[in-house]
Amino acid sequence: MTLTQLEIFSLVAELQGFTSAAHRLGISQSAVSHAIKALEQELGVALFRRHQTLVETSDIGQQLLGRARAMLGLANTLQQEAADARGMKRGTLRIGSFGPTSSTYLLPRILSRFRQAHPGIEVHVDEGPDRQVIHWLDERRVDIGFVVLEQERLDTYPLFxxxxxxxxxxxxxxxxxxxxxxxxxxxxxxxxxxxxxxxxxxxxxxxxxxxxxxxxxxxxxxxxxxxxxxxxxxxxxxxxxxxxxxxxxxxxxxxxxxxxRKVGLAVLDRRQSSPATLAFIRIAQSLAL
CATH class of the missing domain: 3.40.190.10 (Periplasmic binding protein-like II)
Incomplete structure (x- = not known):
């Protein structure tokens, strides 16, 4: 089992398709199919149910998906910490944002300062309703999210x-x-x-x-x-x-x-957050929004 296989598994589950996952990763569909087949053979279970145009995770596939995303998140944190030792010159930060308050009012100013401080960090932003952002955090699809406070299950940081x-x-x-x-x-x-x-x-x-x-x-x-x-x-x-x-x-x-109404940032567990995530939090709080 490799991290590449887990990444492909997670992306196929998210996009519900082998072709769309291949396009996102910039590899052939046959390479995606081979990675999933090898992972299924190693685990001894079927991870997906195939339909004509879409695939969906099987029951055991859905159960294992959370574990896979957790492992990918920890691997990303390890890479981030190593990058931090080199001056945080590389890495990825995935942000969940909701509505005009965060996407239009808060996020642009924070991102502008963050990109100046850490130009090598690749930033991905997913937008959806506030409840969707919390779901993405639970699924580890995003590293950090804008949320309406209070959120007792999450580590939160009030902003506004x-x-x-x-x-x-x-x-x-x-x-x-x-x-x-x-x-x-x-x-x-x-x-x-x-x-x-x-x-x-x-x-x-x-x-x-x-x-x-x-x-x-x-x-x-x-x-x-x-x-x-x-x-x-x-x-x-x-x-x-x-x-x-x-x-x-x-x-x-x-x-x-x-x-x-209080709006802030949330992470699943601050102790497992990457250096890029923590840097984003510090910059957001420093702006006193």
Whole structure:
């Protein structure tokens, strides 16, 4: 068993295909097939179920996938520590990011400073909903992720705090108020943004024993903004996620009582984090975002 075989196994599982994995790695499909066949023969189990156009991990393959990713993560940490001894001139950092707050507001400034300090580190960024970033951390698909705090299972580092605000059409009756309650928002059609802080929004209503009238489930904040701007719904979003120049067709109003939202970085285990990951954390905290 080699790390190359484990890397190929992990990538085939992620992309659900031998051809796509071969393209990503820059090798032939036959080389991918040979590596998987050799690994299956050594382990004595079938790692994948083959379909016409896709492959999916078998039950035992899914179980072993987590172990494989853990081993690859530790190998990457070893390589990073060796690179650190040489001045961190080489290595890879995989980052999970969610929504405009991290992808647009936080990440660019951190990455700019990180690349200046460590130009030899190759950076990969995956974007998805906040719950997806946590899933990627659990699967070890990313080394570090932006998350909404608190996350008790993870080692976290607070970076930034803003407020949740009500988003209302300009001509909506609630737009005349200085503050809006969660109960107020239950009286109109509601647009829920699946990306970003959807888990926090859902939990806020649940804790208050309220049920919003969800008519729209938007995969991106831009869709939510357009839905509210048309006058079709109200919403609840994080203030930092809103564009710097808002559309005059909608307004934002603070919640009563105020609801802060904390955003930070998270890793599975700081003790196993690579030098590049720890350097990224230090730079992010130094910027006092």
């Amino acid at each position: 705090e803003d407020q949740m605000v009500a988003l209302l059409p300009t001509d909506h009756p609630l737009a005349d108020r200085e503050q809006v309650t969660l109960k107020d928002l239950c009286g109109a059609p509601f647009a829920l943004t699946e990306a970003g802080s959807s888990e926090l929004v859902t939990r806020l209503f649940s804790d208050a024993r309220l049920v919003p009238n969800v008519r729209y489930r938007c995969s991106q904040l831009l869709s939510t903004l357009e839905t509210v701007s048309r006058g079709d719904a109200v919403s609840l979003v994080a203030q930092a996620s809103l564009p710097a120049t808002p559309d005059p067709r909608y307004v934002q109003r603070p919640l009563l009582p105020a609801v802060p």
